Amino acid sequence: MPNLSDVAKRAHVSISTVSAVLRGKHTTVGITELCAMRVRQAAQEVGYVPNYHARSMRLGRAHVVGVAMQLPGVSETGSLYFNGICGGVHAAIQDEGYNLMLIRNAGRTGAVDRGVMGLRQRMLDGLIIPGRASNLRDGQTLAEPDMRELLVVVLDPPFQTDLPSVALDEVAGVALAVQHLAELGHRRVLWLGPDQWGDSPTTGREQAFITAAWDAALQGASIRYADRRSSDRLANAAQAAQAALSERLTQDPDFTAIVGYNDVVAIGAMQALQQAGLQVPQDVSVVGFDDGPLAQLIAPPLTTVSHRLSDIGLQAGRLVLELITDAQARRRPRGQRLVVSPTLSVRHSTGPARPR
Amino acid sequence: MPNLSDVAKRAHVSISTVSAVLRGKHTTVGITELCAMRVRQAAQEVGYVPNYHARSMRLGRAHVVGVAMQLPGVSETGSLYFNGICGGVHAAIQDEGYNLMLIRNAGRTGAVDRGVMGLRQRMLDGLIIPGRASNLRDGQTLAEPDMRELLVVVLDPPFQTDLPSVALDEVAGVALAVQHLAELGHRRVLWLGPDQWGDSPTTGREQAFITAAWDAALQGASIRYADRRSSDRLANAAQAAQAALSERLTQDPDFTAIVGYNDVVAIGAMQALQQAGLQVPQDVSVVGFDDGPLAQLIAPPLTTVSHRLSDIGLQAGRLVLELITDAQARRRPRGQRLVVSPTLSVRHSTGPARPR
DNA sequence: CTGTTAGCGCATTCAG
DNA sequence: CTGAATGCGCTAACAG
Numbered sequence: 001m002p003n004l005s006d007v008a009k010r011a012h013v014s015i016s017t018v019s020a021v022l023r024g025k026h027t028t029v030g031i032t033e034l035c036a037m038r039v040r041q042a043a044q045e046v047g048y049v050p051n052y053h054a055r056s057m058r059l060g061r062a063h064v065v066g067v068a069m070q071l072p073g074v075s076e077t078g079s080l081y082f083n084g085i086c087g088g089v090h091a092a093i094q095d096e097g098y099n100l101m102l103i104r105n106a107g108r109t110g111a112v113d114r115g116v117m118g119l120r121q122r123m124l125d126g127l128i129i130p131g132r133a134s135n136l137r138d139g140q141t142l143a144e145p146d147m148r149e150l151l152v153v154v155l156d157p158p159f160q161t162d163l164p165s166v167a168l169d170e171v172a173g174v175a176l177a178v179q180h181l182a183e184l185g186h187r188r189v190l191w192l193g194p195d196q197w198g199d200s201p202t203t204g205r206e207q208a209f210i211t212a213a214w215d216a217a218l219q220g221a222s223i224r225y226a227d228r229r230s231s232d233r234l235a236n237a238a239q240a241a242q243a244a245l246s247e248r249l250t251q252d253p254d255f256t257a258i259v260g261y262n263d264v265v266a267i268g269a270m271q272a273l274q275q276a277g278l279q280v281p282q283d284v285s286v287v288g289f290d291d292g293p294l295a296q297l298i299a300p301p302l303t304t305v306s307h308r309l310s311d312i313g314l315q316a317g318r319l320v321l322e323l324i325t326d327a328q329a330r331r332r333p334r335g336q337r338l339v340v341s342p343t344l345s346v347r348h349s350t351g352p353a354r355p356r
Numbered sequence: 357m358p359n360l361s362d363v364a365k366r367a368h369v370s371i372s373t374v375s376a377v378l379r380g381k382h383t384t385v386g387i388t389e390l391c392a393m394r395v396r397q398a399a400q401e402v403g404y405v406p407n408y409h410a411r412s413m414r415l416g417r418a419h420v421v422g423v424a425m426q427l428p429g430v431s432e433t434g435s436l437y438f439n440g441i442c443g444g445v446h447a448a449i450q451d452e453g454y455n456l457m458l459i460r461n462a463g464r465t466g467a468v469d470r471g472v473m474g475l476r477q478r479m480l481d482g483l484i485i486p487g488r489a490s491n492l493r494d495g496q497t498l499a500e501p502d503m504r505e506l507l508v509v510v511l512d513p514p515f516q517t518d519l520p521s522v523a524l525d526e527v528a529g530v531a532l533a534v535q536h537l538a539e540l541g542h543r544r545v546l547w548l549g550p551d552q553w554g555d556s557p558t559t560g561r562e563q564a565f566i567t568a569a570w571d572a573a574l575q576g577a578s579i580r581y582a583d584r585r586s587s588d589r590l591a592n593a594a595q596a597a598q599a600a601l602s603e604r605l606t607q608d609p610d611f612t613a614i615v616g617y618n619d620v621v622a623i624g625a626m627q628a629l630q631q632a633g634l635q636v637p638q639d640v641s642v643v644g645f646d647d648g649p650l651a652q653l654i655a656p657p658l659t660t661v662s663h664r665l666s667d668i669g670l671q672a673g674r675l676v677l678e679l680i681t682d683a684q685a686r687r688r689p690r691g692q693r694l695v696v697s698p699t700l701s702v703r704h705s706t707g708p709a710r711p712r
Numbered sequence: 713c714t715g716t717t718a719g720c721g722c723a724t725t726c727a728g
Numbered sequence: 729c730t731g732a733a734t735g736c737g738c739t740a741a742c743a744g
Contacts, residue, residue, distance in 0.1 A: 369714080369715085370715045370716080373714065385713075385714085387713065387714075388714095416720080
């Protein structure tokens with residue numbers, strides 16, 4: 001592999017001249033255009049490519065951002081989630097010449113810890129941690145003192161944190177769904193979701209739903225099913241939801257609409273309704289949450305809150321870049337939080353409330 | 357950030373001693389265990405972490421493998437595909453201390469070209485290219501002379517190549533499906549798939565199907581629909597397949613089983629059949645290809661050929677590692693090809709052929 | 713058994 | 729306007 005000195009020899013100039021020309025600094029320093037041409041020519045001829053490591057060492061910058069992903073086995077929900085996030089992050093950093101490293105859990109070492117290790121080694125300039133997906137409780141290293149020096153951004157942090165973060169406005173998303181149903185004349189709505197996530201007694205999403213329903217003067221109830229990490233396999237989650245709702249449907253339904261914790265739950269709900277001989281959306285409207293690929297594929301196509309994962313990733317990527325380049329930004333108040341607003345994808349699983 | 361010299365000072369030894377101890381070479385060189393302890397202690401105290409770039413420069417190894425992914429927009433099929441692949445690759449390389457870099461297309465530069473760039477810069481030790489997903493035709497750089505020096509492994513190459521590759525045994529997969537149907541007594545089978553992929557007049561998968569059917573003494577026909585990259589959105593692909601089959605179903609069906617190009621196509625087929633009043637699997641059996649998350653979720657659960665993406669990734673990762681570490685392996689006959697055997701996930705979309 | 717020395721390839725300062 | 733000199737942090741060969 002040719003280096004600067006090879007190019008210099010071939011162009012009959014010194015190494016620093018080559019460096020200056022190739023970095024485009026020749027105008028500032030004042031190098032003959034003729035000479036610059038010769039240098040470029042020579043570089044071309046020997047097939048010169050700058051050595052990444054030497055460059056990074058000198059510049060003190062890796063030009064790499066890591067995304068930590070804790071995937072227990074072959075997760076299906078995870079695939080979609082991470083690809084959305086990574087797409088956004090990449091879109092944000094590619095133009096600045098940054099690259100994306102995937103940090104996964106390996107053996108007993110969690111993805112977060114591995115990411116922090118990468119940061120310490122200076123292999124990474126910044127690290128993005130999806131709060132929900134990467135098991136933060138395993139991230140021992142996050143608590144260590146020198147963390148203040150390290151650049152970490154958390155996505156959808158499931159708890160209070162000092163770290164800068166980007167989150168989906170879950171409250172706004174749920175409100176969108178509730179408002180949509182209210183406008184369609186629904187008065188009694190059902191929540192269908194897992195009983196807990198992590199250690200909160202109920203999901204934040206459900207809390208948001210209840211509040212939104214309350215504010216819209218809707219009545220209703222919640223069906224909560226046990227979610228022992230089963231949500232990892234889509235089919236299991238759908239079945240859990242379906243079973244939970246089916247049980248309820250042995251009585252007459254006292255609601256005209258259902259909001260599901262996510263798309264998969266909503267699909268399970270639709271299956272339960274159909275089994276009970278109820279039509280969607282004529283008898284009962286169903287709203288999902290996530291706007292994954294399933295939403296469009298299912299019959300009828302699902303009305304669902306769009307997560308805009310790639311927007312979250314994009315914001316996170318931009319934030320990391322800003323924090324890397326702008327030393328000042330680092331000193332800003334801890335715990336700065338960016339919020340991304342969701343949208344509602346209205347499709348055919350919702351319709352006017354059936355008059356009772 | 358502390359460096360070797362800081363540790364050396366604190367331990368009152370020389371830099372090379374510290375290096376030797378920390379690399380575990382102290383026994384070979386012959387360093388007092390007492391001294392080694394002191395060094396480790398000192399390293400701990402100052403919070404020493406080796407600098408990745410300096411190390412890599414010296415060692416001439418990046419300890420990073422790239423995976424090129426060409427994703428047009430937000431691809432849904434791609435998500436599953438790449439996560440499967442990346443999971444396998446990561447599993448193969450993590451134990452050897454290698455990391456995984458995601459190389460996406462950026463602007464007008466394809467993922468493959470960016471990956472090759474990374475290789476040249478020595479940012480990457482090896483590159484894995486999913487042949488089908490990353491638009492190899494855009495990979496101009498792959499043809500350049502110095503490519504022989506660069507370490508590239510192609511997954512499922514859609515054409516003949518000199519590059520080492522790992523591929524799913526598509527022929528075996530299709531044969532599995534055909535054999536399964538033959539055993540169930542089916543005599544007339546239908547192929548449903550896109551009309552072309554890249555520039556071959558029909559997909560290799562279809563060719564394999566026809567041959568397998570021929571060998572099993574089955575009769576049948578092919579329905580080919582136009583696939584203008586529409587397969588990128590699952591819903592579109594499903595609809596194209598559904599439409600194509602529905603048209604055929606205006607006549608009486610002259611088959612008792614359908615094999616779809618992939619799961620999504622199979623799902624489209626099931627929808628078309630159901631609309632035509634045909635039951636799956638009582639009237640017609642349906643087999644898919646991919647074993648994606650949809651296969652289990654749909655009703656009835658789909659019998660499908662399991663791609664084992666993560667196995668492909670695993671093999672590819674191992675191959676890359678072998679090629680990196682074993683210089684000899686590099687000189688092996690060009691175009692070495694590893695093959696991964698698929699399996700058939702038998703579920704409920706297939707049953708005995710309806711007697712006619 | 714330990715310390716000194718010599719680069720790896722690059723960017724930059726400072727003389728010429 | 730150009731080139732020689734310096735050091736980033738690390739490893740490995742070689743003296744001491």
